[in-house]
Amino acid sequence: MRLVLSVILLLSVATIHVAFGEDEFTFHNQSSFVDEGKIMHVYGEIRNESGTPMKDVFVTARFYDGDGNLLNEYLRQTELRVLGSGESSPFEVLYLESGSADRVADFKLSATGQQAEAKPKELAIVTSNSRLDVFGTYFINVTAKNNGNLTATNSVVVATLYDKDGKVVTIGRALAESEFGSGNVGPDREAGFGVAVIERLQTYKAVRYALVAESDQYVSDTVFLQAAGLGVSSKTSISDSENPKSGCLIATAAFGSEISPQVQKLRTFRDGLALQTFAGSSFMNVFNSWYYSFSPAVADYERQSDVLRGSARVAIYPLLGILDLSTTTFDMLDFNKEAAIIGAGLTASSLIGVVYFAPLTAGLILIKRKKGLSLGRAKYILLASWLASFALVAGATVLTSSELMMAGTALMVITAITTVVLALARFIKW
Numbered sequence: 001m002r003l004v005l006s007v008i009l010l011l012s013v014a015t016i017h018v019a020f021g022e023d024e025f026t027f028h029n030q031s032s033f034v035d036e037g038k039i040m041h042v043y044g045e046i047r048n049e050s051g052t053p054m055k056d057v058f059v060t061a062r063f064y065d066g067d068g069n070l071l072n073e074y075l076r077q078t079e080l081r082v083l084g085s086g087e088s089s090p091f092e093v094l095y096l097e098s099g100s101a102d103r104v105a106d107f108k109l110s111a112t113g114q115q116a117e118a119k120p121k122e123l124a125i126v127t128s129n130s131r132l133d134v135f136g137t138y139f140i141n142v143t144a145k146n147n148g149n150l151t152a153t154n155s156v157v158v159a160t161l162y163d164k165d166g167k168v169v170t171i172g173r174a175l176a177e178s179e180f181g182s183g184n185v186g187p188d189r190e191a192g193f194g195v196a197v198i199e200r201l202q203t204y205k206a207v208r209y210a211l212v213a214e215s216d217q218y219v220s221d222t223v224f225l226q227a228a229g230l231g232v233s234s235k236t237s238i239s240d241s242e243n244p245k246s247g248c249l250i251a252t253a254a255f256g257s258e259i260s261p262q263v264q265k266l267r268t269f270r271d272g273l274a275l276q277t278f279a280g281s282s283f284m285n286v287f288n289s290w291y292y293s294f295s296p297a298v299a300d301y302e303r304q305s306d307v308l309r310g311s312a313r314v315a316i317y318p319l320l321g322i323l324d325l326s327t328t329t330f331d332m333l334d335f336n337k338e339a340a341i342i343g344a345g346l347t348a349s350s351l352i353g354v355v356y357f358a359p360l361t362a363g364l365i366l367i368k369r370k371k372g373l374s375l376g377r378a379k380y381i382l383l384a385s386w387l388a389s390f391a392l393v394a395g396a397t398v399l400t401s402s403e404l405m406m407a408g409t410a411l412m413v414i415t416a417i418t419t420v421v422l423a424l425a426r427f428i429k430w
Helices: 002-014 098-103 249-255 261-276 278-291 295-304 306-332 337-356 358-371 378-399 402-427
Strands: 025-034 040-048 054-064 070-077 088-095 106-115 123-132 138-146 156-162 168-175 190-197 208-214 223-226 233-237
Touching: 025 106, 025 168, 040 054, 040 106, 040 168, 054 088, 070 088, 070 098, 088 156, 088 168, 088 261, 123 208, 123 223, 138 156, 138 168, 138 208, 156 190, 249 261, 249 295, 249 306, 261 278, 261 306, 261 337, 278 337, 278 378, 278 402, 295 306, 306 337, 337 358, 337 402, 358 402, 378 402
Parallel strands: none
Antiparallel strands: 025 040, 040 088, 054 070, 054 106, 123 138, 123 233, 138 190, 156 168, 156 208, 168 190, 208 223
16 A cells, blocks of 8 residues: 555656746836737746746736735746747737836736756747838738758747837737648748737837747747838848857767757856847857858767867857857846847857967067067057957947947957067067
8 A cells, every 4th residue: 555655656756847936037128008909018028047948938917006005816838838948938918907017117027937858959940031111010021941850730830029229019920821731841841820919009100020930849949020111011031051050069969969068058047148130140240150150060070079079069168168258248238238148248258269279378478578579569550450340330229230340349359469468479488
């Protein structure tokens, strides 16, 4: 009898789902507005700060009046069904009491979720065509591909629209339109998604938008694109080189899996910090053009050589530490996301100059010692480069120009690395 009771107890414990509380989540880019029907909408993004993927994530919003009295609270699930560690999902919570919406002075957010298995990133956004019509509806026609071996069931695309300050202003979603049935996308097949965002009081504020595809089995990387203005159609093709299956090809080949902790840390910095900002996403466009020009070939060689894989792992570990320090910088400047990502980028660039460009620094020191090379005049070129980079970033911010921002952030990174290398070469004496 005792044995039977023990077995029942063990089975009961094994089936308990552990619920994770609000300490495991953070909220970002919140905004709110009251629509024409006097319903309040609260938008934002929730980030999974735990070390494990989460499912059944629900956001609770508690609404208060000007005297701090609780008016009501509402609960709603996030747009994505599973949040990987360090990844984010948009959310929307509605305050449904139209008669008292004008009394809401503040709201507090909290969330709960349950541990889940990570979804492989086998979906990919292929094309996007968007436009804002005269009635305020923002249409986004998306094509996504299933690169996996299983049929992607209940496939959806979620679109998140951001204003010039990076705040979420509205969200849209659409089910797949496929020959395999609504919502299902077969292996190695593409499907269309017609997203219509109808919050006309909000859509005109959008300056960029994010797309992510998710099914019961798979998920995609998040793609960030510039929004189209009134009456303008914006069409973008996202090539396989710009959005590969992993997104971190060299690291994935080095550590053997796209869901390894090391790859997840790289992806967390990219998706959770850099791509959440205008400056960061603009720089990533430049970086991706450079990185994916050679990384597929390097990753292929890695898979064939244990020595190369080991060397890549050794080379990547310092970068993981650099990104930890850069994330700390971001958190310190979190009151302004754009300033935070600039600060994090400068921190990362400077440390990359110290660590990865050490051979160049050593070479300059030897040349300086043997041939009397003077590095003093370089400071004038660096000063001009710093001024140009900051001017480009400032101009891009004012004009909301992705081209200027790409040029400014790329120049800033190159200048930071060069400054560190030349400074070390000048002041270190052997």
